[in-house]
Amino acid sequence: MLQNDIFLRAAKxxxxxxxxxxxxxxxxxxxxxxxxxxxxxxxxxxxxxTPELACEVTIQPVDILGVDAAIIFSDIxxxxxxMGLIYExxxxxxxxxxxxxxxxxxxxxxxxxxxxxxxxxxxxxTLTKKALNNRVPLIGxxxxxxxxxxxxxxxxGSKTFSKAKKMLYTHPALAHLLLDKITESTINxxxxxxxxxxxxxQIFDSWAGILSPEQYREFSLKYIRKICEAIPDVPxxxxxxxxxxxxxxxxxxxxxxxxxxxxxxIAESKVMLFSKxxxxxxxxxxxxxxxxxxxxxxxxxxxxxxxHPHIANLGHGLYPDTEVDKVKCxxxxxxxxxxxxx
Amino acid sequence: MLQNDIFLRAAKxxxxxxxxxxxxxxxxxxxxxxxxxxxxxxxxxxxxxTPELACEVTIQPVDILGVDAAIIFSDIxxxxxxMGLIYExxxxxxxxxxxxxxxxxxxxxxxxxxxxxxxxxxxxxTLTKKALNNRVPLIGxxxxxxxxxxxxxxxxGSKTFSKAKKMLYTHPALAHLLLDKITESTINxxxxxxxxxxxxxQIFDSWAGILSPEQYREFSLKYIRKICEAIPDVPxxxxxxxxxxxxxxxxxxxxxxxxxxxxxxIAESKVMLFSKxxxxxxxxxxxxxxxxxxxxxxxxxxxxxxxHPHIANLGHGLYPDTEVDKVKCxxxxxxxxxxxxx
Numbered sequence: 001m002l003q004n005d006i007f008l009r010a011a012k013x014x015x016x017x018x019x020x021x022x023x024x025x026x027x028x029x030x031x032x033x034x035x036x037x038x039x040x041x042x043x044x045x046x047x048x049x050t051p052e053l054a055c056e057v058t059i060q061p062v063d064i065l066g067v068d069a070a071i072i073f074s075d076i077x078x079x080x081x082x083m084g085l086i087y088e089x090x091x092x093x094x095x096x097x098x099x100x101x102x103x104x105x106x107x108x109x110x111x112x113x114x115x116x117x118x119x120x121x122x123x124x125x126t127l128t129k130k131a132l133n134n135r136v137p138l139i140g141x142x143x144x145x146x147x148x149x150x151x152x153x154x155x156x157g158s159k160t161f162s163k164a165k166k167m168l169y170t171h172p173a174l175a176h177l178l179l180d181k182i183t184e185s186t187i188n189x190x191x192x193x194x195x196x197x198x199x200x201x202q203i204f205d206s207w208a209g210i211l212s213p214e215q216y217r218e219f220s221l222k223y224i225r226k227i228c229e230a231i232p233d234v235p236x237x238x239x240x241x242x243x244x245x246x247x248x249x250x251x252x253x254x255x256x257x258x259x260x261x262x263x264x265x266i267a268e269s270k271v272m273l274f275s276k277x278x279x280x281x282x283x284x285x286x287x288x289x290x291x292x293x294x295x296x297x298x299x300x301x302x303x304x305x306x307x308h309p310h311i312a313n314l315g316h317g318l319y320p321d322t323e324v325d326k327v328k329c330x331x332x333x334x335x336x337x338x339x340x341x342x
Numbered sequence: 343m344l345q346n347d348i349f350l351r352a353a354k355x356x357x358x359x360x361x362x363x364x365x366x367x368x369x370x371x372x373x374x375x376x377x378x379x380x381x382x383x384x385x386x387x388x389x390x391x392t393p394e395l396a397c398e399v400t401i402q403p404v405d406i407l408g409v410d411a412a413i414i415f416s417d418i419x420x421x422x423x424x425m426g427l428i429y430e431x432x433x434x435x436x437x438x439x440x441x442x443x444x445x446x447x448x449x450x451x452x453x454x455x456x457x458x459x460x461x462x463x464x465x466x467x468t469l470t471k472k473a474l475n476n477r478v479p480l481i482g483x484x485x486x487x488x489x490x491x492x493x494x495x496x497x498x499g500s501k502t503f504s505k506a507k508k509m510l511y512t513h514p515a516l517a518h519l520l521l522d523k524i525t526e527s528t529i530n531x532x533x534x535x536x537x538x539x540x541x542x543x544q545i546f547d548s549w550a551g552i553l554s555p556e557q558y559r560e561f562s563l564k565y566i567r568k569i570c571e572a573i574p575d576v577p578x579x580x581x582x583x584x585x586x587x588x589x590x591x592x593x594x595x596x597x598x599x600x601x602x603x604x605x606x607x608i609a610e611s612k613v614m615l616f617s618k619x620x621x622x623x624x625x626x627x628x629x630x631x632x633x634x635x636x637x638x639x640x641x642x643x644x645x646x647x648x649x650h651p652h653i654a655n656l657g658h659g660l661y662p663d664t665e666v667d668k669v670k671c672x673x674x675x676x677x678x679x680x681x682x683x684x
């Protein structure tokens with residue numbers, strides 16, 4: 001059905017042609033076309049909750065950049081909101097929760113989200129699938145329970161995440177209660193995304209890197225596993241930023257693809273994650289170099305992945321001040337150079 | 343000469359008794375006695391630049407907590423300041439540089455600091471050595487060139503450090519020019535610290551974890567090595583937060599001790615850093631637990647280090663909201679429990 005299914009085939013380790021390529025945060029930020037729609041929407045949350053607009057910016061990078069997959073334009077924080085914690089997106093500062101989780105009563109008051117609570121995302125997916133018209137597959141996504149948990153306790157970003165981590169040490173049973181509720185909500189949500197048309201799901205564990213290896217096992221990996229097990233129907237990618245210490249265990253996760261950040265040595269990761277397709281991992285700052293620099297760094301990355309099943313991406317989301325022609329150069333280099341490696 | 347030289351002997355791998363213990367950020371923040379002196383000083387920078395006050399807060403944790411080493415109260419940002427970039431310490435926000443490095447002319451205008459440019463730190467060390475009266479050794483310190491470089495370009499903390507990293511990709515020769523100047527200044531400064539009485543030097547590479555393995559080698563480790571080679575007279579500790587990927591190479595550094603953060607698995611680090619004394623690495627958030635929790639976590643850490651040469655510490659600086667009795671419990675547990683492990 002799909003005209004370009006190279007991304008999906010690679011995710012299932014069935015590709016023998018070139019390396020597919022897409023970029024985390026490809027929808028938004030760097031594209032003038034995005035900023036126009038964003039302005040029209042007025043604010044970030046209107047953009048996220050208006051299916052027509054979310055659909056439009058989701059498709060932009062497919063048209064403009066030529067990526068091999070679209071990822072639905074949304075935010076991982078729609079889940080805490082669907083559970084009862086409203087977030088606000090502050091310009092330049094990022095997300096802020098005016099009310100945070102502080103005790104058992106707060107956790108008990110939280111609602112377990114149903115897919116229907118996030119109908120606007122499901123509608124955006126349905127609309128986007130139709131508009132994509134089978135050109136490329138569509139990625140759905142959610143935050144990992146530990147990352148969502150951190151936001152719900154901290155109320156925003158943090159340098160140390162000491163409030164969220166404090167709960168793990170002082171009230172581990174409460175922490176598990178909250179993580180369970182988030183996990184159940186996320187499973188309901190992701191099942192809805194698959195029903196609406198998502199071809200692959202990616203789980204983002206943005207704050208994986210602040211936990212010790214033992215705590216990561218107990219408070220994060222366990223819940224990621226639950227999510228993967230609950231949704232066998234589509235391929236799944238797990239991207240746990242900073243969880244270098246968990247790579248050997250992630251090789252056992254019931255998912256197909258593991259995302260690497262740019263800190264993770266490729267050669268070492270190929271050994272530790274031998275049964276997984278690997279996604280990543282160019283340093284987003286490498287796109288600040290000249291076109292020649294970008295070409296060299298991209299080729300160097302492809303050489304290092306070699307014959308390991310690979311989906312090209314950055315090791316983190318695109319930074320807002322990246323120039324569009326550098327992004328195009330990255331994409332084109334992957335497409336051209338990876339053919340020569342087969 | 344020293345009454346308690348267990349820390350220094352451990353750093354030279356000559357200790358056969360219990361495990362020594364101190365804490366990063368032990369001077370300051372959590373002690374009411376510190377806050378009194380801090381108030382008296384008026385602001386942070388006055389405290390840092392007044393030898394009598396810096397001496398007083400350096401000694402407080404020796405008296406109050408019973409640690410096996412003192413570390414001179416200062417800031418890694420005195421080096422950029424001595425080179426010509428003034429910093430301001432903003433309450434709750436951290437350090438800010440009103441003027442940052444943007445181009446070659448800015449770098450050329452920088453002065454290479456001499457030890458005498460930081461006479462107030464050297465005076466504080468001399469004064470502290472006298473006041474300590476040989477009770478415990480005194481640690482001197484500086485930031486690693488890469489971390490200082492980042493502050494000088496970014497002007498403060500950052501989520502992505504994309505400005506500092508951009509220079510590595512776009513103007514690597516300029517980056518090396520600046521790193522060289524910082525390194526020379528740091529060597530002059532640390533030599534002065536040793537002359538003034540510092541018994542061991544620790545190099546803090548706080549932002550190690552944002553570089554790729556290749557860039558870390560080229561733009562950080564190389565300069566840390568230069569510093570270590572330039573000062574053979576005292577033992578040296580290198581603490582590179584987040585540089586898990588560089589552990590094998592750090593085993594080759596001409597220093598005695600490597601600090602581990604709490605992300606770094608102990609068993610794995612013992613193998614990778616087999617020739618080094620290891621320092622660390624309890625998660626600072628573990629001190630949020632009950633006294634029983636703190637005892638259990640501390641014993642668990644000591645068990646994992648086992649017979650590997652070890653200096654007990656946290657895997658990062660103490661967080662400001664840590665309770666003093668938890669810190670004491672950590673220290674006492676190390677002292678008591680480690681004896682039983684020999």
